[in-house]
Structures are given as C-alpha cells and as structure tokens.
Amino acid sequence: xxxxxxxxxxxxIEEQNQWLIDHPEEEAKYPGEFIAVADDRIVxxxxxxxxVYREARKLGYEPLMAFTYDPEVETL
Amino acid sequence: xxxxVRLPFEVVFSPRLGRVKWPRISxxxxxPKASLRAQFLLDSGADVSLIPxxxxxxxxxxxxxxxxxxGRAVGGAFVPYYLCSVQxxxxxxxxxxxxxxxxxxxxxxxxxxxxxxxxxxxxxxQHTNVMLLRPASNQA
Numbered sequence: 001x002x003x004x005x006x007x008x009x010x011x012x013i014e015e016q017n018q019w020l021i022d023h024p025e026e027e028a029k030y031p032g033e034f035i036a037v038a039d040d041r042i043v044x045x046x047x048x049x050x051x052v053y054r055e056a057r058k059l060g061y062e063p064l065m066a067f068t069y070d071p072e073v074e075t076l
Numbered sequence: 077x078x079x080x081v082r083l084p085f086e087v088v089f090s091p092r093l094g095r096v097k098w099p100r101i102s103x104x105x106x107x108p109k110a111s112l113r114a115q116f117l118l119d120s121g122a123d124v125s126l127i128p129x130x131x132x133x134x135x136x137x138x139x140x141x142x143x144x145x146x147g148r149a150v151g152g153a154f155v156p157y158y159l160c161s162v163q164x165x166x167x168x169x170x171x172x173x174x175x176x177x178x179x180x181x182x183x184x185x186x187x188x189x190x191x192x193x194x195x196x197x198x199x200x201x202q203h204t205n206v207m208l209l210r211p212a213s214n215q216a
Binding site for chain 1: 084086087088089090091092093096098100102103104112113114115117128129130131133134181182183184185
C-alpha cells in the first residue's frame with residue numbers, strides 16, 4: 001500500500017529572519033529570552049540557549065535562534 | 077567571500093527610549109562538526125565575539141588546545157570563555173573568525189571586533205535603517 005508523504009520544506013535563514021522582522025509582536029511576548037523560529041512561528045523559548053535549541057530540534061526543526069529585546073533593560 | 081550584504085536594523089520599542097534600532101543580524105555559525113542558525117548583535121564595542129556554552133557544544137567546539145580567557149561584560153560581570161576558531165556566514169559573506177566560547181549558557185551571541193571588523197567593512201547607517209557589510213578593502 002502506498003503512503004502519501006508530506007515532506008516539510010526546509011526554510012532558509014533569510015525566510016526565518018524575515019518572519020521575525022515582520023512579526024515583532026510575536027517576539028515581544030518573550031522579552032529577554034531566547035526564541036527558536038521555524039515554520040512561521042516561535043516553536044520554543046526560554047532563558048537558556050541550549051534548552052530552547054534542543055527543544056526545537058526535538059520537534060524536528062532547524063530553527064533560527066534569536067534573543068529578544070527586553071524593554072525594561074536597555075543595552076549599555 | 078564576495079559581494080556585499082545589506083541588512084536592516086531590528087526596530088524594537090522601549091517605554092523610556094521610544095523606537096530603538098537594534099543591530100541584530102542573522103548568520104550561520106559553522107563549527108568543526110555542525111552548523112547552526114542564530115542571530116548575533118553586531119557590537120563594535122566588544123573586543124571579541126561571544127557565543128553561549130551550548131551553541132559551542134552543538135557545533136562541536138572543544139576546549140582541548142583552546143586558550144582559556146576571562147572577559148568583563150558591560151555590566152561588570154566576569155565571563156569565562158575559551159577562544160576558538162569557527163566560520164561565520166552572513167548572506168554570501170563567509171569569514172573565519174575567533175570567538176569566545178562562553179561557559180555560560182545565558183550569554184547572548186555577539187559579533188565583536190576581533191577578526192570580524194578586520195575582514196569586513198561595516199557601515200552602520202542607522203538613519204536609513206541599513207547595515208552594509210562587505211569584504212574589507214584598503215581604501216580609506
């Protein structure tokens with residue numbers, strides 16, 4: 001019996017970055033955190049880089065890892 | 077290494093400062109065993125680039141033979157790190173650089189001056205919201 005497979009297209013880093021630029025309201029939900037961006041959404045977030053990256057990888061993504069702006073703490 | 081890359085600043089909002097243009101850029105960091113996509117703050121005030129502990133582990137860095145260092149972050153906290161060699165690809169530009177592999181996983185990835193600002197000419201054109209990166213030339 002033949003099975004239909006849907007193979008997810010791997011996004012480019014430029015596409016993932018553009019999604020972030022286009023959706024500042026999404027990353028603003030996680031101020032001062034690391035986020036993993038893939039599949040047009042934030043697939044994982046948290047304070048430690050490794051935990052966030054591995055969670056996204058476990059879900060099958062090759063994410064763009066980003067850190068978010070914290071409006072309460074300016075970068076000096 | 078060829079061409080040039082134009083990148084926008086990230087525009088974020090601070091309740092005290094208003095609109096803040098943040099020089100955050102996407103790059104591929106390439107280590108001995110793997111590569112990883114991440115955003116880096118382009119920081120002309122940092123002596124050396126810095127990556128968090130697990131990023132170094134994930135791309136296959138090793139402390140064997142690496143120089144152990146300690147740096148001081150802007151806030152005054154000391155950051156222990158190992159100086160390691162990687163490659164970074166920003167658009168079409170691929171450069172070999174030394175990075176500080178932080179032993180702290182909360183460290184934010186930054187691209188500092190060591191190697192990065194030697195190999196690339198970088199214009200911060202904040203007024204027009206553009207960062208222009210191109211291979212370094214000898215022209216003044």
